Amino acid sequence: MNVLLDYLPEFRAGFLGTLAITAASAVIALVLGVLIAGFRVSPIPPLRAFGTAWVTLLRNTPLTLLFLIAFFVVPKILFQGASPFVLGMLALGLYTSSFVCEAIRSGISTVPVGQAEAARSIGLSFTQTLRLIVLPQATRTVLPPLSSIFIALTKNSAVAGAFSVTELFGYAKLLSDKGYAIAVIFLWVALAYLLITFAISGVFRLLERRMGVAR
Template sequence: MHVLLDNVGLFRRGFLGTVALTGLSALLALSLGTVLALFRVCPVPPLRAFGAAGVTVLCNTPLTLLFFGVTLGLPMVGLSGLSYFTLAVLTLGVYTSAFVCEALRSGVNTVDVGQAEAARSLGMSFSQTARLVVLPQAGRAVVPPVGSLMITLTKNSALAGGFSVYELFSVEKSLVERGYAILTVFLWVSVAYLLLILTISGLFRILEHRLAVSR
């Protein structure tokens, strides 16, 4: 317990860093993933091809390799003004967006084709049909898998600690370097991650319950 009490400031900073990193990355992943999902199901072949290519590349690229590519590659093309925190958000958000896209696309496939056809018969455009008819129903179906993706994103955020971003994993490294027992530090960091994951799980369970369709 004295490890936590003696270093409560470090733990608070690392915890808030992980919360901010996870939250911003999740917003980016959900937004970009929705756009990619629309590309995957839209009737325009170039957009479908672009969406498919993007998802294929991101899903088959190791996250650590992507971190190296972003943190080392973007400064080489003149984007050296971005902080490591911003680069980490971009990396985690873009990477997770590919999996969000596939989850949403699977949800779109559960929506009856007749509903989209009915919307088009009423004169609605593809974007209106997707935004007002298809995506709201698909969203209900994919709340559990998207929740699992957000939990995975939280755990993946630990990689940012190896790229000069201060979060919970950085706290562990700092305290071990100060001579604290690694198992004790690891225990408290694990408790912090567990608290975050349980909170996310609880929020998605509430969301799933509220969006459930009465039978």
């Protein structure tokens, strides 16, 4: 109990750090995921191949290795002297984008074929079909897996703490190094993560209810 009260500022900073990096990489993952999913169903072979390669590579790489790439290789290519937060955000965002892409792609395939056929028959182009007809309808089926992916992202953000990004795991480590009982810290940190994951699933349940349409 005392650990929490004595180090409330640290816990707060860690909590906010976890929230910040989760939110930032969620945005990256969402934007890239939709884009790459579009690539993967497009009529243009090189883009399809790029999308497939992207998903295969990122899904089969351990997140820790991606963090190493972000911290040792990326600064040599771009972003010299970027903060650990930006690099960590990049690694988490790219990693999660492959899962978002797959969720959206399977969502696209659940939209009834007639919808896309009707869109084509009134003369919409591929981008218009996808943007105006298919993706909005796919959103509903994509929401539940998306919420699970974001919960996984929240948990994965702990790895960023090991790479000197300010967040909950980093502070748990710090306090444990100071000699506080790990079991107590563990419970408080677990509670903080539960708070975030419950919030995410709550938001998504709300979204599902608002967007839910009887088919």
